[in-house]
Amino acid sequence: MADYYYYLWSTTWPNLMVLFLIFGMVILRLGWKFVGTWRYARDAWGFLIWTVRASIWIGVLGVYIDILLFSQPDWFHRPGIIQGSVQGKSFDTGASSYVLDLRSGTERKQFYIDYYVYEQLNVDDQVKLMYLPTRREVVRCEVMGSLL
Secondary structure, three states: OHHHHHHHHHHHHHHHHHHHHHHHHHHHHHHHHHHHHHHHHOOHHHHHHHHHHHHHHHHHHHHHHHHHHHHOHHHHOOOEEEEEEEEEEEEEOOOOEEEEEEEEOOEEEEEEEOHHHHHHOOOOOEEEEEEOOOOOEEEEEEEEEOOO
């Protein structure tokens, strides 16, 4: 499980850092405005304006979180685990990625792998994969048995 979240972090850390920076700045700014209103205004009008500003910023932060979840949906899914035999491997020139065809029982699925895994695997190898369920990128590949 740690491999799964480490892989997600390594692929999405720029997005998350910007999101955390925006959160920090908004919370700091709203806190500063609240303290200023508490210290100097202390009237219902000042707190009403602060509440409206806070509501707007909560909406903006909600949009940023929605954008993150749209671009990186695997953060809130459990990793997929599958075991099967390699039926084929190829290079997809359109997506510039390596594709692995895996048969598990009666179903056949395609996964995206990196170059090193592509070179290591052979057709008819028995493998166990941990993958991102939405993007189908392989996080960890274990060769269980090989015909060679």
